[in-house]
Amino acid sequence: MSEILDGKAFAAEVRAKVAEQVARLKDAHGITPGLAVVLVGDDPASQVYVRSKGKMTKEVGMSSFEHRLAEDTSEADLLALVGQLNEDPEVHGILVQLPLPAHVDADAVINAIAPEKDVDGFHISNVGLLGTGQKAMVPCTPLGCLMMLRAHHGSLSGLDAVVIGRSNIVGKPMASLLLGESCTVTIAHSRTKDLPEVVRRADIVVAAVGRPQMVPGGWIKEGATVIDVGINRVPGEGDKTRLVGDVDFASAAERAGAITPVPGGVGPMTIACLLANTLTACCRASGLPEPEGLTA
Numbered sequence: 001m002s003e004i005l006d007g008k009a010f011a012a013e014v015r016a017k018v019a020e021q022v023a024r025l026k027d028a029h030g031i032t033p034g035l036a037v038v039l040v041g042d043d044p045a046s047q048v049y050v051r052s053k054g055k056m057t058k059e060v061g062m063s064s065f066e067h068r069l070a071e072d073t074s075e076a077d078l079l080a081l082v083g084q085l086n087e088d089p090e091v092h093g094i095l096v097q098l099p100l101p102a103h104v105d106a107d108a109v110i111n112a113i114a115p116e117k118d119v120d121g122f123h124i125s126n127v128g129l130l131g132t133g134q135k136a137m138v139p140c141t142p143l144g145c146l147m148m149l150r151a152h153h154g155s156l157s158g159l160d161a162v163v164i165g166r167s168n169i170v171g172k173p174m175a176s177l178l179l180g181e182s183c184t185v186t187i188a189h190s191r192t193k194d195l196p197e198v199v200r201r202a203d204i205v206v207a208a209v210g211r212p213q214m215v216p217g218g219w220i221k222e223g224a225t226v227i228d229v230g231i232n233r234v235p236g237e238g239d240k241t242r243l244v245g246d247v248d249f250a251s252a253a254e255r256a257g258a259i260t261p262v263p264g265g266v267g268p269m270t271i272a273c274l275l276a277n278t279l280t281a282c283c284r285a286s287g288l289p290e291p292e293g294l295t296a
C-alpha cells in the first residue's frame with residue numbers, strides 16, 4: 001500500500017506559513033497583501049469556489065476584493081476593470097476566474113493583467129519567464145504539485161516524469177517545472193501512442209486531463225509517485241454525485257509508492273498556492289525578500 005499525500009493537511013501548513021509572513025509584513029512594514037478576484041457570470045460552481053477563495057484569503061490576514069460581474073459584461077468593461085486593478089496599490093494579485101463567457105477573448109483579458117500581479121501565472125510574460133527558467137509567477141496547480149513532490153522526494157533529479165495532459169494551465173507549466181528539477185519529462189496526450197507503456201516507465205505520473213479514472217492502477221510502475229490533478233464530478237449512490245480524479249485511486253494505491261487523493265489532494269494546494277503567490281507578488285512589489293519555501 002502506498003503513502004497518501006495529504007494535500008489538505010499540506011495546504012493547511014502552507015497557509016499557516018503564509019499567514020505568519022503576512023503578520024510579519026504588517027508588523028514590520030505596515031503592508032497588507034491584497035488579492036482581487038473577478039468573476040463573470042453566475043455559474044454556481046464558480047460562485048462556491050470564489051467564495052471559498054475569499055474566505056481563505058481573509059483567514060491568512062490578506063485583503064480580499066471581489067468583483068462579480070454580469071454574464072453579459074463586455075470585454076471592454078472587463079479590460080477597464082483589469083486596468084483599474086493594475087493601478088490599485090492595495091491589490092497585489094489579480095485572478096480572473098476562468099472560463100470566461102464565449103463573447104470575451106480570455107487571452108486578451110489575461111494578457112491585460114500586469115504580469116507582476118498575475119498570480120495565476122497565465123500571462124504570456126510569465127509563461128515565457130517560466131519556460132526560460134527565469135523568475136516568474138508560477139501557475140498555482142503545478143506549483144502545488146511541485147511542493148508535494150519536493151516534500152516527498154527531496155531531489156527529483158534524474159527521475160522519469162510523465163505529465164498526462166498538455167493544457168496551458170497545468171500540463172505545460174508542470175512539464176517546465178519538472179524539467180527545472182532535472183527530471184526527464186514526457187508530455188503525453190490524447191494522440192500519444194501506447195500511453196500505458198509510456199506511463200509504466202514513469203517514476204512520477206502527473207495526470208491532468210479531466211477524464212474520470214482514465215489511468216488504471218495496472219499502468220503504474222511499482223513504487224511510483226502519482227499526482228492526480230483531475231477533479232471530476234460523477235454520478236454516485238442514489239441521486240448523489242461524487243468527485244473522482246483522472247486516476248483510479250483504489251487500484252493505483254496498490255502499486256504507487258505515494259499518491260494524492262481526490263478530493264483532498266491537489267485541489268486544496270491550488271488555493272494555498274494562490275495565497276502564496278499573492279504574498280510573493282506583494283513582497284516583490286514592495287522590494288522585500290521573497291518568502292522562503294513558497295515559490296518555485
Ligand SMILES: Nc1nc(=O)c2c([nH]1)NC[C@@H]1CN(c3ccc(C(=O)N[C@@H](CCC(=O)O)C(=O)O)cc3)C=[N+]21
Pocket residue numbers: 049095096097098099120140231243262263264265266267268269270271
Ligand atoms: N483563473 C482561474 N484560476 C484557477 O485556479 C481556477 C479557475 N480560474 N477556474 C476554476 C478552476 C478550478 N480550481 C479549483 C481549485 C481548487 C479546488 C479544490 O480545492 N477542490 C477540493 C474539492 C472541492 C469540492 O468538494 O468540490 C479538493 O480537490 O479537495 C477545486 C478547483 C481552480 N481554478
